[in-house]
Amino acid sequence: MSTPRAYWTGHIRLSLVSFPVRLFAATSPARTIQLHQYDKNTGQRIRYQKVSEKDEDPVESDDIVKGYEYEKGRYVAIEDEEIDKLKAESNHVIELTQFTDAADIDPIYYDRPYYIAPDEDGVQDAYVTIREALRKAKKVALGRIVIANKERIAAIKPCGDGLMLETLRYAQEVRDAKKFFDEVKDDAEIDDEQLELAQLLIEKKSKPFDPKAFHDTYQQGLMEIIKAKMAGKEPQAEEAPDDDGGNVIDIMDALRKSLEQSGGGSDSKAGKSGSRRSTKASGTKASSSKSSSSAKSAKSSAGSSKSASKSASKSSSSSGGSKSTAKAGAKKSGGRSKSSKAA
Known part of the structure; x- marks a missing residue:
């Protein structure tokens, strides 16, 4: 396997300590399916050319220069050599001027990561010393670096057995978040149980991050469409899920x-x-309903008991039976009344 080409070569310098390093891009663009524009009648690719604004004639690359437009149609030409001389030292030296806690750098400022490798065998000692010093201090080293004619803030920190450099954005490159969150209330009240449910849901779905678990479903679907068409088949597209985003x-x-x-x-x-x-909200209403139902039941039972007592007494008198029957009926109805009260 061939060694990748270094993206930048130069030195890292901390006070009087300096050692040569090489920078390698830590990431690579995702491999995506390239779709080209072509003439549907001839099948020929559509190309773009650099043309002059006035007559739209093609312009040769050697005739194209850079410049600053200070008035409409008037420029000050700037040569590449002049740009190179502007930051000659920082083009090849990363001067470590400050150390800070990693937590003090908002993630929004991070731009691109690079692996830093020592450029010579004899600099391993200095390289490893800086790495371990940063690791023990739990700090990030800050400096400046010029990459592709653009000066960036450089943040250097330990990465496994080596060092990693991440370029940082400048403050003016980051938009102020406040104007995007104007409608979000700082003192918004949140239901405790609602918050607890959300926390439980987060806890239930929490697990270590595994980048291999995520796939580019758009690219996969696009390839399925291409394969189906090449085979002369009609692509079978999956139905998009219902969008309930607008519903309350x-x-x-x-x-x-x-x-x-x-x-x-x-x-x-x-x-x-x-x-x-739900229980708290309906507790009073449920209790009231239960109480009302019990009262009606007791009243109905009492009425039934009174009627039973009269009927028993009347029956005993008409048949000449003993008073014991009436007493038994009254006792029985009294038992019912007592039972209904308990209910």
């Missing part, structure tokens, strides 16, 4: 269902937590 939903209900789908189960903490709010 009950967040509590949605969180509960989400937990169930992820294997939370109704007997889990989430199910119990989710039911509390």
Whole structure:
């Protein structure tokens, strides 16, 4: 396997310590399917040419120069050599001027990562010393680097057995987030149980990051379409899921269902937590309904007992039976009344 070409070569310098290094791109563009434009009538590719603005005639590369337009149609020409001399030292030297905690750098400022490799065998000692010093101090080294005629902030930190450099964006390159979050309230009240459900859902779906678990489904689908057409078949596109983004939903209900789908189960903490709010909200109404129902039942039973007592007494008198029958009926109805009160 051939060694990749170095993206940048130069020195890292810390005070009087300096050693040569090479930078290699830590990432590579994802391999994507290239779609070209072509003339459907002739099948010929469509090409783009550099043409002059006025007559649209093609311009040779040797006749194209860089310049700054200070007035409409008037330029100050800038030569590549002049740009190279502008930052001659930082073109080939990364001067470490500051050290900071990694947590102090907002991730939005990180741009591109590069692996730093020592350029000569004799500099291993200095290279490893800087690496271990940064690791023990838990710091990131900051400096400047010029890559592709553009000066960037360089952040250097340990990476496995070596060092990694990440270019950082300048403050003016990062948009102020506040204007995008104006409608988000700082003091918005959140239901405790609702928050607990969300936390349980996050906990349920939490696991170590594995980049291999994620796939470019767009590229895979595009290749399936291409293969189907090459085989003379009609591509079978999957139906897109329903978009309910515009519908207002009950967040509590949605969180509960989400937990169930992820294997939370109704007997889990989430199910119990989710039911509390419903129980509290309907508790007073349920209690009132139960009390009213009990009262009606007791009243009905009492009325039935009174009627039974009269009937028993009347029956005893008309048949000449003993008073014991009436007493038994009254005792029996009294038992019912007592039972209904207990209910």
